[in-house]
Amino acid sequence: MAEMKKAFVIGHPIAHSRSPKIHGHWLKAYGIAGSYEAIDVMPGDLPAFLSAFGENGFNGGNVTIPHKEAVFAVVKRRDAAAEQIGAINTLWTEDGELRGGNTDAHGFAANLDEYAPGWAGNGPAVVLGAGGAARAIIHALKERGVSDIRIVNRTKARAVELRDQFGAGVSAHGSEATDELNADAGLLINTTALGMHGNEGLPADPAGLPAHAIVTDIVYVPLETPLLAAARRRGLKTVNGLGMLLHQAVPVFERWFGRRPEVTPELRDLVVADLGASH
Ligand code: NAP
Numbered sequence: 001m002a003e004m005k006k007a008f009v010i011g012h013p014i015a016h017s018r019s020p021k022i023h024g025h026w027l028k029a030y031g032i033a034g035s036y037e038a039i040d041v042m043p044g045d046l047p048a049f050l051s052a053f054g055e056n057g058f059n060g061g062n063v064t065i066p067h068k069e070a071v072f073a074v075v076k077r078r079d080a081a082a083e084q085i086g087a088i089n090t091l092w093t094e095d096g097e098l099r100g101g102n103t104d105a106h107g108f109a110a111n112l113d114e115y116a117p118g119w120a121g122n123g124p125a126v127v128l129g130a131g132g133a134a135r136a137i138i139h140a141l142k143e144r145g146v147s148d149i150r151i152v153n154r155t156k157a158r159a160v161e162l163r164d165q166f167g168a169g170v171s172a173h174g175s176e177a178t179d180e181l182n183a184d185a186g187l188l189i190n191t192t193a194l195g196m197h198g199n200e201g202l203p204a205d206p207a208g209l210p211a212h213a214i215v216t217d218i219v220y221v222p223l224e225t226p227l228l229a230a231a232r233r234r235g236l237k238t239v240n241g242l243g244m245l246l247h248q249a250v251p252v253f254e255r256w257f258g259r260r261p262e263v264t265p266e267l268r269d270l271v272v273a274d275l276g277a278s279h
Contacts, residue, residue, distance in 0.1 A: 060092035107248025123186020
């Protein structure tokens with residue numbers, strides 16, 4: 001029998017994570033002898049967990065809130081995306097050494113590739129928010145050659161920090177500039193928590209966007225956020241955030257389990273049903 005491969009996702013809290021559903025589905029679908037389990041790790045227990053996971057039989061794992069930045073500081077060998085984003089969402093060992101990477105930018109771009117092909121050539125991008133997710137998205141936009149990236153944040157200083165880090169082609173603005181920046185934008189991306197279940201609200205008004213603009217939200221509970229609903233009513237192309245979650249898991253699964261998995265309608269249905277069951 002093939003050796004059993006084991007992976008984890010660590011976070012605190014961790015019960016909300018959909019990753020066990022996603023990886024569990026692929027393990028079953030491809031008949032791979034493996035497991036993927038959610039482990040609640042308190043911040044104080046993180047160093048001990050990291051130094052022992054190999055001995056405990058794990059091949060690697062995912063890292064989620066609140067550990068992504070703390071793990072970045074501990075892991076010295078990181079992939080280029082993690083380096084730029086300043087956070088790690090995937091861990092593995094190679095040559096006996098701990099390595100880390102970040103697949104959130106890949107997930108974001110792959111989702112748009114699937115639902116809005118050609119998106120990167122659609123014009124200036126307005127990024128709402130300047131937190132951890134915004135960093136991954138700005139990295140993806142730059143990788144795909146978007147040359148005018150406008151970061152808008154309630155706290156302008158955080159947008160300025162990101163602009164300074166990402167450099168050429170990136171500008172920083174306070175929320176009051178949103179409508180003006182939207183007027184000739186080709187892509188509007190919400191990376192703030194606004195619009196999430198329990199935090200209803202519109203992070204921007206899509207009314208002033210050009211007719212060819214694409215609107216995407218990385219919040220995926222609910223699947224259609226108030227922003228996406230308003231954009232759809234205006235007749236704009238919209239893409240929800242579920243695909244980002246599903247696609248960020250693809251290179252991760254391939255790394256640990258040796259097979260590139262597919263994001264299928266069946267997997268989507270499974271995760272959507274799970275989201276629906278949670279509230
Ligand atoms: P974060 O680092 O805490 O950043 C939150 C951002 O939202 C900040 O820019 C913050 O502005 C802004 N914000 C929060 N509440 C706001 C409000 N009431 N009005 C205006 N702006 C507000 O969070 P994050 O890690 O970037 O995650 C953001 C969202 O993305 C979460 O909902 C998360 O679930 C989602 N996400 C989805 C995926 C996916 O795969 N689809 C992946 C990662 C994250 P200030 O700087 O002014 O506080």
